[in-house]
Each structure stands twice: as C-alpha cells, then as structure tokens.
Amino acid sequence: MKRVPIIVCGLGGVGKEFVRLLSERRLDIREKFKLDLVLTAAVDIGGAAMNGPEGIDGLSMLDHVNSGNPIETFGASGIPGMSGVDAIARSGASVMVEATPTNLVDGGVGKAHVFAALENKMDVVSANKGPFVLFYDEVHALAAKNGCALHISAAAAAALPTLDVGRICLAGANLYSAEGILNGTTNFILSAMRNDGSSYEEALAAAQKMGIAESDPGYDVDGKDSANKIVLISNRLFGTRNTLSDVDISGITEVTIEDIQTATHEKKVIKLIASAKNSNDTGHLSVGPKRLDENHPLASVNGSEKAITYETDTMGTLTVMGGKSSQVGAAAALLKDLINAYV
Amino acid sequence: MKRVPIIVCGLGGVGKEFVRLLSERRLDIREKFKLDLVLTAAVDIGGAAMNGPEGIDGLSMLDHVNSGNPIETFGASGIPGMSGVDAIARSGASVMVEATPTNLVDGGVGKAHVFAALENKMDVVSANKGPFVLFYDEVHALAAKNGCALHISAAAAAALPTLDVGRICLAGANLYSAEGILNGTTNFILSAMRNDGSSYEEALAAAQKMGIAESDPGYDVDGKDSANKIVLISNRLFGTRNTLSDVDISGITEVTIEDIQTATHEKKVIKLIASAKNSNDTGHLSVGPKRLDENHPLASVNGSEKAITYETDTMGTLTVMGGKSSQVGAAAALLKDLINAYV
Numbered sequence: 001m002k003r004v005p006i007i008v009c010g011l012g013g014v015g016k017e018f019v020r021l022l023s024e025r026r027l028d029i030r031e032k033f034k035l036d037l038v039l040t041a042a043v044d045i046g047g048a049a050m051n052g053p054e055g056i057d058g059l060s061m062l063d064h065v066n067s068g069n070p071i072e073t074f075g076a077s078g079i080p081g082m083s084g085v086d087a088i089a090r091s092g093a094s095v096m097v098e099a100t101p102t103n104l105v106d107g108g109v110g111k112a113h114v115f116a117a118l119e120n121k122m123d124v125v126s127a128n129k130g131p132f133v134l135f136y137d138e139v140h141a142l143a144a145k146n147g148c149a150l151h152i153s154a155a156a157a158a159a160l161p162t163l164d165v166g167r168i169c170l171a172g173a174n175l176y177s178a179e180g181i182l183n184g185t186t187n188f189i190l191s192a193m194r195n196d197g198s199s200y201e202e203a204l205a206a207a208q209k210m211g212i213a214e215s216d217p218g219y220d221v222d223g224k225d226s227a228n229k230i231v232l233i234s235n236r237l238f239g240t241r242n243t244l245s246d247v248d249i250s251g252i253t254e255v256t257i258e259d260i261q262t263a264t265h266e267k268k269v270i271k272l273i274a275s276a277k278n279s280n281d282t283g284h285l286s287v288g289p290k291r292l293d294e295n296h297p298l299a300s301v302n303g304s305e306k307a308i309t310y311e312t313d314t315m316g317t318l319t320v321m322g323g324k325s326s327q328v329g330a331a332a333a334l335l336k337d338l339i340n341a342y343v
Numbered sequence: 344m345k346r347v348p349i350i351v352c353g354l355g356g357v358g359k360e361f362v363r364l365l366s367e368r369r370l371d372i373r374e375k376f377k378l379d380l381v382l383t384a385a386v387d388i389g390g391a392a393m394n395g396p397e398g399i400d401g402l403s404m405l406d407h408v409n410s411g412n413p414i415e416t417f418g419a420s421g422i423p424g425m426s427g428v429d430a431i432a433r434s435g436a437s438v439m440v441e442a443t444p445t446n447l448v449d450g451g452v453g454k455a456h457v458f459a460a461l462e463n464k465m466d467v468v469s470a471n472k473g474p475f476v477l478f479y480d481e482v483h484a485l486a487a488k489n490g491c492a493l494h495i496s497a498a499a500a501a502a503l504p505t506l507d508v509g510r511i512c513l514a515g516a517n518l519y520s521a522e523g524i525l526n527g528t529t530n531f532i533l534s535a536m537r538n539d540g541s542s543y544e545e546a547l548a549a550a551q552k553m554g555i556a557e558s559d560p561g562y563d564v565d566g567k568d569s570a571n572k573i574v575l576i577s578n579r580l581f582g583t584r585n586t587l588s589d590v591d592i593s594g595i596t597e598v599t600i601e602d603i604q605t606a607t608h609e610k611k612v613i614k615l616i617a618s619a620k621n622s623n624d625t626g627h628l629s630v631g632p633k634r635l636d637e638n639h640p641l642a643s644v645n646g647s648e649k650a651i652t653y654e655t656d657t658m659g660t661l662t663v664m665g666g667k668s669s670q671v672g673a674a675a676a677l678l679k680d681l682i683n684a685y686v
Contacts, residue, residue, distance in 0.1 A: 021657065025515060033514075159658040161512035167665075168511055169504035171376075171686075172368060172678040297664060300643035309665075314364065314675035315502040316667030320512075321640060322652075324659030332657035335515040343514075 001034050004342050005053065007041040007122075009084045009094035010100035011065055014127050014154075015044075017310045017331035018099060023058030025335070033343045041091035047072025047080040059242045084109055085116040088179035095341070097334055098126040101157075104228070104244070107131045118142045125337045127154035127330050133228045137241040151337035156232040157182055158330040159323030160306045164340075168236040173312040175237060179275040182229040184304035185213045185220040186252050186272040190289075191302045193260045194269065200255060212304050222251035223272065223287040230274035230285055233308075238278040242285060250288040263291050268301040344377050347685050348396065350384040350436035350465075352427045352456045353443035354408055357497075358387075359472050360674035361442060366401030368678070376686045379673040382436035384434035390415025390423040391430035427452055428459040438684070440677055441469040445498075446569070447587070450474045460487045468680045470497035470673050476571045480584040495679035499575040500525055501673040502666030504650045507683070509580040516655040518580060523617040525572040527668045528556045528563040529595050529615045533632075534602045534645045537612065543598060555647050565594035566615065567632040573617035573628055576651075581621040585628060605633050612642040 006022070008015055010193075022037055032327055039058050040051035049071050056077050064074050067102050079087075079121040088096055096117035100110045107297040110128040117124050118139070126132065131139055132152055137287050143150050157180075166175060181187050185207055192203035204221070207213035219225050227247040234240045252272050262269050277284040279337040292299045297319040307321030323329060349365070351358055365380055373379050382401050384393035386606040386644035392399055392414050399420050407417050415423040422430075431439055433667060439460035443453045450457075453471040460467050461482070469475065474482055475495055486493050499505050500523075524530050528550055547564070550556035564569050577583045597613050607615050611634040620627040635642045640662040644650040650664030666672060 021515070029515065032567075095523070108623075159661070161661070163507070164512045165504070165508070165663070168679075168683055169507045170679070171682040172364070172372065173675055295645060298644075300640075302638060314667065314671050315679075316665055316669075316672060318502070318504070318663065318665040320661065320663040322659060322661040324657065328657050329659060331515055336513070339514040340511055341530075 001030065002342055003036045003037050003038060004095060004338070005038050005040040005055070005093045006095050006097055007043065007088055008039065008097045008099060009043050010046040010098065011071060012099065012101065013327035014330045015099035016065065017327045018116060019058045019062055019099060021198050021331050021335050029339060033339055035342050037337060037338060040093050041087055042071055043082065043084045043087040043246065044071045046070045047078065048082040049077040050079065050087065050091055051077040053092055054167060055186050056176040070113060072310060074140070078127050088116040088122070089120055093122060093136070095123040095338065098128045099334070100128055102129045104130055104133065107134050111135060114139060115142065118146055118148050121146050121148060123149040123341060125151040125334055125335055125341070127158070129155040129228050129232065132235070133231050133244050136235050136243065139243070149341060151341055152232060152236065153337045154330050154333035155230050156236070157323070158325070158333040159307055160308065160325065161320060162231060162308045163236050165308070165318065165320050166233070166310055170310060170312055170315055170318065173315040175278050176310060176311040176313070177231055177275065177277050178230070178237065178310055179273055179298065180230065180308035180310070181271055181298055181301050182226045182274045183272060184253060184306055186226070187223070187301065187306065188212050188304040190206040190255065190270055190272065193257055194264060195302070197257065197337040199257050200253065221253050223249045226272060226287045230276050230287060231295045234276040236284055238276065248283055248286040252289055255289050266293045269294055271298055273298070273316060288334050344373065344379050345685055346379045346381060347438060347681070348381050348383040349438050350386065350400070350431055350434040350437045351382065351440045351442060353441065354385060354387040354414060355442065355444065355607055356670035357673045358442035359405060359408065360670045361440060361471045361677050362401045362405055364674050364678050372682065376682055378393040378682060378685050379549040379617055380681060383436050383449065384430055385414055386413045386425065386427045386430040388446060389413045389424050390421065391425040392417040392422065393434055394420040396435055397467060426521055427456045431456060431459040431465070432463055436465060438466040438468060438674065438681065441467060441471045442677070443471055445472045447476065448476050451659055454478060457482060458485065461489055461491050463492060464489045466492040466494070466684060468494040468497070468677055468684070470501070470677055472498040472571045472575065475578070476574050476587050479578050479586065483584070492684060494684055495575060496680045497673050497676035499572050499579070500649055500651070500666070501668070503651065504663060504666065505651045506579050508651070508661065508663050509576070509653055513655055513658055513661065516658040518621050519654040519656070520618065520620045521573070521576050521580065521651060521653055522616055523573065523639065523651035524614055524644050524649050525617045525651070526563050526647055527613060528560065529569070530644065530649065531647040532564070533595060533598065533615065536598070536600055538645070540600065541599050543596065564596050566592040569615060569617040569630045573619050573630060577619040577628055581619060589628055593602050593614040595632055598632050610637045611635060612637055614629050614641055616641070
C-alpha cells in the first residue's frame with residue numbers, strides 16, 4: 001500500500017467536491033489501486049487545517065465548512081491566518097491539489113501555491129489553469145529541476161480526458177494535431193442556433209437561464225477559455241512553451257443565424273474549434289468558428305458537450321467526447337490524476 | 344533507462360508491423376520515455392531467432408523475412424524447429440508479445456504461448472483474442488499467482504483505446520456500462536445501407552470489394568467479433584470472468600433495408616451494439632442490432648469506424664471513436680501497451 005499525503009488548496013465548489021470524493025472513495029481506492037490517499041491539510045482564504053501525518057477527516061471537515069464555519073476553526077487542526085504557502089511548507093504532503101479560482105491576470109494565489117509546492121519538492125495536481133497558462137515555462141522548469149510531476153487534466157477540460165488520450169492512449173504514435181470543441185457554453189449556443197433557429201442573443205439568454213453561461217459570458221464567448229485549454233494541451237503534449245498571447249483567437253459573438261443557415265444548406269456545421277499543430281512553426285495555435293463537414297467527428301458534438309480529435313500517424317484519427325462539465329467532473333478529474341500518478 | 348527485453352511470437356502482418364515500429368521508434372522511445380525496448384527473440388511457424396541479451400536487429404530481421412526467408416535461418420540467431428514455448432523459456436525476455444492469429448476453437452499456439460510466458464513469469468502483451476476470450480479465468484489466475492501483467496489493448500479494438508479509457512481516463516469513477524460499435528465491417532455495411540440505400544447484400548459486396556469484409560464474412564456479420572471484444576472489455580474493466588458463451592449474440596444478416604428506412608423515418612439509426620453492464624446479475628453481455636436515437640453519441644459513427652461509450656457516475660458519459668483499423672493500428676496498440684506498462 002503506497003501512502004500519499006495530500007494538501008488541498010481552495011475549498012470552493014471543486015475543492016469541496018474533491019474532498020468529498022476522496023473521503024467517500026478512499027477505501028475503494030485502497031482496495032483497487034493499493035493507494036492510500038490521505039488528506040493531511042486543507043487551506044482556504046482565512047487559514048488552514050492540518051493534523052500531521054495522521055490526516056484530517058474529510059467528511060467532518062466538509063460538514064464543518066458547509067455549516068458556514070471557516071476551515072481555520074476546524075477543531076484542534078484549525079490554524080487561523082495561515083497562508084497557503086505556509087500550509088504547503090508545513091503540511092508534510094507529497095502532493096498539492098490546487099483548486100483555487102483561476103486568475104488569468106497574474107496567476108493569483110494559485111501561482112504562489114504551485115511554486116511553493118514545487119519548491120517543497122511536491123507534485124502538483126491542478127484544476128486551476130492560471131499558473132500553467134501564464135507561467136508554463138517557469139513552472140515546467142522548476143518541476144523538472146526538483147523532480148516533481150505536474151498533472152493538469154482537471155484544468156484541460158476536466159472529465160474530458162484530453163491529456164490522457166494524447167499522452168497514454170496514443171503513446172508511441174506521432175501526433176500531428178489536436179482539434180477540439182473545448183468550451184461547453186459556446187457549443188451550446190452554436191448548437192441552439194443551428195438546431196432551434198435561435199439568434200445568438202436568444203441562445204445566449206437560454207444558456208444563461210440554464211446556468212450554462214455566466215452572466216458575464218465574455219470569457220467563454222470570446223474564445224479565451226478554449227484558448228487557455230489549447231495552450232495547456234499543446235504545452236503538455238507537443239512540448240511547446242506557449243502562453244495565451246500565442247493563440248490567434250476569435251470568439252462566436254459575430255456568428256449570425258444567416259452564417260449558420262448557409263452552412264447547414266451547404267452541409268456544413270459551424271463550431272468553435274481550438275486547434276494546435278504539432279510543428280516547430282510559429283502561429284500554430286488558434287481558436288475560432290470553423291465550418292466543418294457534417295461527417296467530421298466534431299460536427300455531431302451537440303449542446304454543452306466537449307470533444308477533442310487527434311490526428312496521428314500509426315493510430316489514425318481518434319476522437320473523445322463527453323465527460324461531465326461540472327464541479328463533480330472537475331473533482332473527479334483531480335482524483336483520476338492522483339490515482340494515475342501514484343498507482 | 345529501463346531495459347525491457349521482448350520476445351515476439353508470430354510474424355504475420357501485425358507481428359511484422361510491430362517489429363518495424365519497435366525498430367523505427369526505439370531511439371525516440373528511449374529519449375521520450377526512458378525505456379529501452381529490446382527485441383531479444385522472435386518466433387514463427389518454423390523456428391525462432393534469438394541472440395541473448397544483446398538482442399536482434401529488427402529491421403534486418405524484417406528484410407530477411409520479407410525476402411521470403413524463414414525466421415529460423417536468420418544468421419547465427421536462427422534456430423530451426425524451435426517452438427514458441429521453448430523460445431519463450433529460453434529467450435530471457437521479460438515480456439512476450441503475442442501476435443499469432445486468433446484461434447477461437449481451442450486457443451491454438453497463442454494459448455500455449457500465453458501460458459508459457461506466465462509460467463516463466465513474463466508479462467504478456469497480446470493482439471490475439473483467443474486465450475483471453477476462451478480461458479480468461481485460468482489466464483488471469485496464473486498471471487495473478489506469478490505477479491505478471493496482462494495487456495490486451497490490441498485484442499480489444501486495437502487503436503481504439505477501449506481499455507485505456509475505461510481503466511485510466513476514468514480511474515476513480517464508477518463505470519455503469521460500456522456500449523460500443525466494436526466491429527468496423529458491420530458498421531460499414533449498416534452505414535452503407537442507411538446512407539446509400541444499399542441492400543445488405545450490396546453493402547456486403549462493396550465491403551468485400553474494398554477489403555473491409557472477408558470473403559467469409561461470418562465472424563463479423565454474425566456478431567462474434569464484437570462479442571469477443573465485449574467479453575475482453577467486461578473482464579478487464581468490470582472484473583468479470585466471462586467467455587464467449589456468456590454473450591447473447593445476434594448479427595446483422597437479418598437487418599433489411601426496410602428496417603433501416605423505417606428507423607431513419609423515426610429519427611433512429613440501427614447500429615450493431617455490443618454492450619456490457621457492470622453488475623453482478625447474469626445475462627449482462629449482449630451483441631445485436633439496436634435502434635439508437637439520432638443524437639446518441641454512437642449514432643454518428645459511420646463507415647468502418649469503431650467507438651465505445653462509457654456511462655459513469657462522476658465523469659458523466661464518455662465516448663471515444665476512431666483509431667486506425669489496420670495491421671499498423673494493431674501493432675501501434677501493442678507498442679502503446681508496452682510503453683505504458685513500463686514507463
């Protein structure tokens with residue numbers, strides 16, 4: 001039985017779901033994978049909780065937090081005012097799970113947590129895109145120097161296994177390109193425009209009503225979310241060191257119902273496609289609406305589903321689609337990365 | 344650098360492609376994965392070739408064999424008359440790659456090779472379905488007893504990563520079911536009947552002309568190939584110990600053009616679906632034509648493409664489709680399993 005002490009940074013929706021899954025499945029995972037995933041510390045805005053190698057009880061901690069109490073008052077384990085960076089250094093964990101909100105301006109606390117973990121020679125499992133989109137080169141270099149692993153499935157489309165498929169299912173094949181529908185909100189809007197004849201504004205309003213789109217939908221509809229994900233995918237699979245500024249981005253706000261109808265008439269489907277070519281040329285990352293043939297594997301991906309297609313030499317074309325888009329899905333992707341990292 | 348000495352059994356199309364890929368990519372794999380995959384022995388009908396731990400040169404061996412010479416006359420390495428079982432015992436390999444033709448009557452030489460490898464405490468990577476479909480319980484028990492691993496991606500839809508997705512991409516999630524289009528020939532026929540209005544006979548003739556269907560198409564059109572694959576998938580992912588006789592099988596020979604047209608009219612698509620439920624009940628494996636809703640993820644899988652859909656608790660529904668259906672694709676799946684087993 002391999003013992004893996006874990007610190008979780010960030011107890012928002014994804015962080016809490018992760019702690020719940022970890023607690024709920026710990027016995028199953030011990031039995032099935034011979035891994036003991038132990039929650040040794042957790043940290044949020046006001047402080048931390050840690051209890052030495054013995055670990056803290058995740059379900060009790062969730063009860064405490066879900067009752068409106070801050071983590072830093074969790075019994076004898078609570079430490080008011082302790083920062084994430086300090087908690088990481090003192091946690092004794094061998095892996096840091098980063099689940100604070102993505103900050104795409106300067107990386108925010110997530111950046112501090114990732115660097116602190118790597119400086120303390122911990123592996124990193126992250127649902128937070130920020131540090132990897134903005135500072136991939138530095139993060140990768142520090143991880144390599146300190147012999148740490150980076151696992152970012154949860155940041156790169158979560159339950160849709162973009163990175164696993166490229167790295168594991170296609171191991172030994174040469175990947176020529178990745179092309180994906182990586183954002184559920186924009187795919188929902190484009191699907192509604194095509195299938196229901198809605199205008200962009202109507203489809204967006206419907207998505208907002210269903211909780212699929214944010215009240216400020218810019219991050220999704222302008223293509224930035226897709227761009228962040230394709231940067232992560234290219235960096236991890238093709239060995240690039242790109243950041244968001246390397247992506248040629250256009251969103252879906254200028255796609256009209258006439259464009260959609262013309263496409264349908266010509267047996268085409270308009271999708272917001274994020275693509276990366278595996279080459280040494282510059283300008284190989286892009287996000288924008290593309291007209292796909294109706295029989296293209298991504299053309300049938302409807303609603304808020306996501307998908308990615310890899311072109312390879314020996315394995316042909318492989319597409320994976322689906323995966324729950326939710327906090328549970330992201331938490332499950334964190335857990336999956338943890339299991340695969342240590343099994 | 345981890346050194347992995349390999350014996351290859353069977354130098355038909357898949358075995359030769361595997362040796363070619365192994366030779367061609369050895370340096371890349373050393374660099375990328377820190378694995379040295381060394382061909383130490385190869386065996387075919389008339390004998391073997393082996394050269395101690397130093398290994399044999401795969402490309403020269405292929406030149407020799409492709410010029411019409413038997414493996415047993417390959418220079419000083421050739422050993423006329425040596426059986427696969429003897430070659431395995433004397434090879435010094437740590438893994439046996441089984442690429443002889445599938446024999447579904449008694450397992451044939453493939454069965455002997457798999458048991459010999461496990462008795463010699465070697466891991467097994469197999470493109471051959473026979474031993475695993477017919478004798479899974481015994482094979483699994485011997486592997487467990489001797490601490491050996493079984494890797495059978497290449498037997499379970501090859502370049503379509505049915506097992507990797509279920510085992511790795513969905514690690515930690517509970518799988519409820521697997522539902523797949525696992526045979527390219529039958530999917531080609533059903534697609535042609537739907538898209539071109541061909542009769543079953545016309546579509547089969549077209550598939551035969553294109554080399555997609557065998558001149559004796561029974562193994563495919565009767566559903567047996569799909570059944571074998573779903574047995575392997577269920578056994579590996581759901582921990583069952585099923586054999587072919589546990590599958591409720593019907594093929595596509597009785598699907599008429601009228602059935603297809605009625606389905607189309609009702610916005611349904613008829614596909615040959617292999618399915619497995621992850622439960623303790625009996626009778627959970629089946630293969631047969633099913634009417635899918637047009638928006639079902641498998642409904643858009645056309646031509647000779649294959650696909651599989653998993654239903655899970657925390658990760659939602661995940662579908663993977665594509666993957667080259669060819670000897671190269673199968674060889675690439677063997678190589679992928681080898682890399683992932685030892686990396």
